[in-house]
Structures are given as C-alpha cells and as structure tokens.
Amino acid sequence: EPEVTQTPSHQVTQMGQEVILRCVPISNHLYFYWYRQILGQKVEFLVSFYNNEISEKSEIFDDQFSVERPDGSNFTLKIRSTKLEDSAMYFCASTPRLSYEQYFGPGTRLTVT
C-alpha cells in the first residue's frame, strides 16, 4: 500500500540555522499539507499546497517558513532561521482530491538547540 514518507526521522539543528524537511507524498496525490505538533500539544495546521502554490496557510506559517515541490515527487518545508520554539514533530500529508481523507507521513522530529 502506498505511503507518505518523510526524511529525516529526526533532525537536530542549532538556533538560527536553516532546515529543510522532506516529504514524498503518495504518487497520484495532488494536494499536500504540513502540520506540526509541539511536544504534548495538539496537531496544528501549517499550510496546504496545490498546483504549485500555497492554497491556505495558518498564522503560524510566517515568513520564516516556505514550501516547495522541487520535482515531481518531493514536497519540502523550509524553516529559514530556526528558533527554539520551532522544536516539534512535523507531519506531511497528501490527498488525491478535496473532501477526502488525508494520508499522513510518520513525521520528522525537529530539535532546535
């Protein structure tokens, strides 16, 4: 069964550094999402992406964040200058169409020191 994959599983970075989190959505899916979950808290929507542009973003998704689909398979989340409070689990999700179930990846744990 096709799955969403994410790399790396755990990323440690120093404050102020740039990080890129990578996701490979399911191959025939068209809509892509990033969520984050700070330890012990709820899952929060960051951004949705369709047709090579952002469809919607939350207030969390400020200018430090960007997303890209650099090729036909990867979907990336870049944090330009990480802060301590960016430490969280980041989940990627994809879906073939609107009004449908999203399929989540296993997550990348980002630790900012």
Added chain:
Amino acid sequence: AQSVTQPDIHITVSEGASLELRCNYSYGATPYLFWYVQSPGQGLQLLLKYFSGDTLVQGIKGFEAEFKRSQSSFNLRKPSVHWSDAAEYFCAVGSNNNDMRFGAGTRLTVKP
C-alpha cells in the same frame, strides 16, 4: 474556520470497560470528521472517518463513532477497551478545502 473541542484531557478506564471519548466541532458547512490515535513518539493512525451517509461509522480496532449534527458532536466509542488502546486520541474536522483542525487530544490510560 472550523474548530474542535475535546473536553476531556485525560480519561482512565479499566480493561474490559466501555469507552466514550467526546468531540464537539464548530463548522458552518457539512463537516468531514476524523478520529486519529497516536502512541507515544509515533505518527497519526486514522481510526475512522465520516464524510456523509450513515451517521454511525465503524473503524479499525473495534472503534465506532456517531455523528450527531444537532449536538455538533462526533464521539468515539468502544464497547470493551484493551490495554493496547492506551494512547492519545485526536478528533479532527476537515473543511471543503481539506485543511484540517485537530482537537487538543484525550489521553487514555487503561487500568489492568
């Protein structure tokens, strides 16, 4: 935008007892509703979903949930809890644009 409330932060039940986890949502249109389970350090596993049709939906691991539009609720139930059900449970509501909003979660502890 849609929102979800899970009133119970932590619930403890005895193994073999029944379980109900509460979820209330706020959304102006027909909601798409989901329950996910998360074990410590793990990702999100979909238990069940409601899009339309029968308001009582069956999921994996013996879980079910009932959509009640009049109460804006989508409570999760299981008739007999197993020790392996101990985890964090998240209710989520999706919009027509598919961005999902999650509740704060309910942590389930199962007593032997």
